[in-house]
Amino acid sequence: MNEDDRVRTLMFTMTYMLMKRRRDVTNMDVQRRNEIQRRIRHRQYFLQRQKRMLMMMTVAGGLSSSVSPGPWSGGVRGPTRPWTSTQTTDWWERVVAGHHEGFQPCDWLDKFRMSRRTFFHLCDRLRPRLARQDTRLRAALPVEKRVAVALWRLASNVEYRVISELFGVGKSTVCGCVRDLCHAVALLLRPLHLRCPPGEAELRDSAGRFLADAGFPHCGAVVATLHTAIITPSANPSEYANSDGLMSVMTQVCINGQGQFWDVCGSFPGGTDPAEVLQNSTLWAHAAEGELSPEPPPLFMGRPLRYVLLGDGSHPLQPWLLKAYPEAGTGTVPALPQHRRTFNRRLEGARRLADDALLRLRSRWQCLSKRNDCGLDLVSTMVLACCILHNVCESRGDAFRPEWREEAARAETRRSSARPRSAAAAEPEGRAEDVRRLFCDYFQQQEGPLSF
Known part of the structure; x- marks a missing residue:
């Protein structure tokens, strides 16, 4: 490199450094001016807020120069009042x-x-x-x-x-x-008030209620889904459209024979697959580990068997989770024999007890029955809180008024309940089907099947 090239390189470097320095100084000046303006706006805001507070206290009688001096002048402070512009409480x-x-x-x-x-x-x-x-x-x-x-x-x-x-x-x-x-x-x-897994006495009492009220034995609880209508969210609205095309959040609940909730699992977009929610919930983990039944398991039909849960057609059949047989007319499913129809009828009768509990929940807390306009972050907590408050009221024996149910039913006739679709699946094999067949044998031995 000759002398001229070195001089040009040096001049270019010096020019770049001077321009960078000027840019840095200019940016610092802009930041300093912005900070000064921010502090001025901040100060003005608090001065205006203080003036509004003084005016409100003066109008309310909390500060009156003709009667008593303010607290900053050494006098006796007037009575305070809640922060509101409303006239009366x-x-x-x-x-x-x-x-x-x-x-x-x-x-x-x-x-x-x-x-x-x-x-x-x-x-x-x-x-x-x-x-x-x-x-x-x-x-x-x-x-x-x-x-x-x-x-x-x-x-x-x-x-x-x-x-x-x-x-x-x-x-x-x-x-x-x-x-x-x-x-x-x-x-x-x-x-x-929301314990999962429940104790042995609670499981036994729940199974007794399902047997007495629905004729379904050895059942600990029912797994159901609760849809809460919401306004259309700004992010990913298609995920919140349920099977009826309405915007909702879906909550998985587990309901015992007394109509109270044992487990409440999140609030997911209304279009979420209920089976996916169940398989990723703590309820699945507790049931798979046998924690929803005492040890040793109680006897059923002469053999030890853990208490079972009841699901709908969207849930997978498991040894601890039973669902109805696919009815005739769904695809290539043949007509059901009598003992399987009896099983389906008894299972639906037990599930209706859970549906009634959900209706009581929505009737008591109408924020779950009507469209909820709160933010999505609050809706999930609100659903959980309403389920807990439902358990509190039910456990303390608070009365339930029939007109609440009628009002909730009228509100829900204007929108679908968004029940999950039941897919026709192939007959499963293995221990899960053996357990379901055992219940069919039990119902077949009953002299007079209950009619629902």
Whole structure:
């Protein structure tokens, strides 16, 4: 390389370094100006917020220069109030919390879907998670009012605006109460009221109820799916379209003979295959390991056999999971013999007990029966919380009003229940079919098959 080339290379390098330096300095100046402007906007925001707070406190009587000085001037601070622009909270403060004689036990059931005794029991259980502290600017909502606001939303599925006006709180406060209650129920009450695997006594009692009410013996629980209608999500909407073309989230539930839930598995897009959900759930792992039956297994038809679960046509047949035989007319399936038709009839009778429990759940908590407009992150927790609250009400003997069922049934006639499609499959071989055949033999030995 000659001297001229070295000079040009040096000049090019120096020019590049000077231009880079100028660019770095310019970027630093831009970042500094942006930071200054951000701080100015931040300061203006808090100044405006402070002015609004002072105006609200002045209007509410919390700060009055003619009566008493503010806390920053050494005087006595006026009474604080919840942060809201609503005019009155008379209905809650005087009628409900004040034990007004006009608010009867039937009103507790109608408005909050539980008895007064269960309501305050729930408040005591959730108090460690829901209690808030008062501040100098506002008084925290009592736990009882937070629970009432959330239960009203779960029970009626009305808009936040309506609940805001009724309880005298802001719409954002209503949203926060609903979210906090659902998370608190899932965290604090799930270990107490949603146990899987259940104990030996619970399994025995559940099997006894299925035998007494549906004529199906040796059954621990029913595996079913719950579809909750939602608004069309912005991401991957096609995945949430169920078999009826409606937008929903699907939850797998396990229901015992008492109509209570043993297991609740997530909230998946409505188009998810129920068999795939089951095979990837903890329920599958517990059942495959034999944890849903005591050791040694109880006797059935003279041989030790673990308690079985009942599924629908979309679930795979397993030694611990039975489903109905494919009916005639589905593809090349031949006509069923009498003992298999009896098996199908008894199994459907047992599954109807689970369907009735799901209807009671949706009737009590109409946020699951009507279209739920909450975000997908909250819907899954809300479904879990409603199942737990259902168990709480059922275990404490709270009354269930028939008109709730009628209202939920009317709401669901306007949209399909999105039951999974039953695919006609080839007859399975092995131990699973041996277990199903054993139940057919049991029903064949019965003198008078129950009719459903």
